[in-house]
Amino acid sequence: MLFNSLNFLLFFPVVCLAYFAIPARHVRVRNGMLLAASYYFYMNWHAEYALLLLATTAVTYVAAIGVERAADCARRRRTWFASGCALALSGLFVFKYLGFVGENVERLFSALGIGIALPDFALLLPVGISFFTFQALGYLIDVRRGTTKAETDFMTFALFLSFFPQLVAGPIERSSNLLPQFRERHAVDYERVMAGIEMMVWGYFLKLALADRCAIYVDAVYNAATLQSGIAYTVASVLFTFQIYGDFAGYSLIAIGASRVLGFRLMDNFRAPYLSASLGEFWQRWHISLSTWFRDYVYIPLGGNRRSRPRCYANLLATFAVSGIWHGANWTFAAWGVLHGAGLCIEKALGIAKRRFNGIRRMAHVVLTFAVVNLLWIFFRADSIDQAFTIIRRMLTNFDVPYIPLTVLVLSAFAIAVVLLKEIAGERGFKFRATACRSAVVRHAMISVTIVYVILFGVLGGDQFIYFQF
Numbered sequence: 001m002l003f004n005s006l007n008f009l010l011f012f013p014v015v016c017l018a019y020f021a022i023p024a025r026h027v028r029v030r031n032g033m034l035l036a037a038s039y040y041f042y043m044n045w046h047a048e049y050a051l052l053l054l055a056t057t058a059v060t061y062v063a064a065i066g067v068e069r070a071a072d073c074a075r076r077r078r079t080w081f082a083s084g085c086a087l088a089l090s091g092l093f094v095f096k097y098l099g100f101v102g103e104n105v106e107r108l109f110s111a112l113g114i115g116i117a118l119p120d121f122a123l124l125l126p127v128g129i130s131f132f133t134f135q136a137l138g139y140l141i142d143v144r145r146g147t148t149k150a151e152t153d154f155m156t157f158a159l160f161l162s163f164f165p166q167l168v169a170g171p172i173e174r175s176s177n178l179l180p181q182f183r184e185r186h187a188v189d190y191e192r193v194m195a196g197i198e199m200m201v202w203g204y205f206l207k208l209a210l211a212d213r214c215a216i217y218v219d220a221v222y223n224a225a226t227l228q229s230g231i232a233y234t235v236a237s238v239l240f241t242f243q244i245y246g247d248f249a250g251y252s253l254i255a256i257g258a259s260r261v262l263g264f265r266l267m268d269n270f271r272a273p274y275l276s277a278s279l280g281e282f283w284q285r286w287h288i289s290l291s292t293w294f295r296d297y298v299y300i301p302l303g304g305n306r307r308s309r310p311r312c313y314a315n316l317l318a319t320f321a322v323s324g325i326w327h328g329a330n331w332t333f334a335a336w337g338v339l340h341g342a343g344l345c346i347e348k349a350l351g352i353a354k355r356r357f358n359g360i361r362r363m364a365h366v367v368l369t370f371a372v373v374n375l376l377w378i379f380f381r382a383d384s385i386d387q388a389f390t391i392i393r394r395m396l397t398n399f400d401v402p403y404i405p406l407t408v409l410v411l412s413a414f415a416i417a418v419v420l421l422k423e424i425a426g427e428r429g430f431k432f433r434a435t436a437c438r439s440a441v442v443r444h445a446m447i448s449v450t451i452v453y454v455i456l457f458g459v460l461g462g463d464q465f466i467y468f469q470f
Contacts, residue, residue, distance in 0.1 A: 004463070294320075330384075
């Protein structure tokens, strides 16, 4: 079920009313209702894939209990942990990477002069499989480390993995944050509900008025790649930079806001990433739940920056290569990840990662970082690495002026300007949100104006979120 669909706009109020109609003291009844609503939410797409979510839940639940109970036997503990991780990852591998591996094996044998034909492993990717698999793995690792107790109540754990606001595109929650909240009593609170609604409204602005508006031109250019000029690619690449931000940050805000209305606190996922003065700072602000997941569960276990400098660089490159492949079974994503890792290695070598910039110097670094991030997004959006290099080459050599629909340009530019002004104000400590206004009239007026703008100038076609494909 898409957040930007009429179905969700009907589904969410009904869930809220049903949730708060149940007395707060009946926590398990409330959780049971949320669990049923979450599975209904997921099954609106392909009902049969709910079995995969249930299987991942059952495997992780049993493995975590096995790991905890085998505390006195290192071998059994390792067996439970390895088995749980392998089984949890097996679904992700089969649905997301098996076809990619088979295709590349065929290419490798073909290059060696050996012709083989493997079965076609192209499978429909279950929505959100990367997100709930990583959430399950994070929980299992935390239990293995002893930082989280294994959850013995299956319904509570099932709700932790399937909680509908963040089920299909995050944020990827930690068990230490979300699991305890399912034991709390959540009462209706006006300020909290209004704050959640404001987040949701701003999330819809980012998705419908920014991301989907930019997507009109971006898709037109990238879907007819051989016909475009360098300037067309430059404009499309800048717009894609804001499209993917508006799309994913918009989803995250709707998820966080919807959770807030119900009384749950999810982690922030974006903090004005395009105002970063370095790639290192960018990754502290962009997709925070995923970047911290890779930091805590991949980079640090590899040794982080505690080893020699070459080993630190290798750890960075390996972590970002895995991050790239996590986004999709395509070499473009691997290249995107490795290039980000290489950029971070260069920053560490130059000492940029430890510097703090102010004033004009910071502005210059923000512009430079934005340009680098913008360039690397081309690999993320392109269909192939060859196409990505072709686009970059044309951007540098072909300066024919393309036709750009005025309406698309003006509305996209306005939405970008609003987002940047809001984030710059937030960076300077100015509370731009309506919740900072004491007057209920002003608060409601700001929400209403945003809703009216989204209805009038947003793209209401119900396009799915970009990160659903991951």
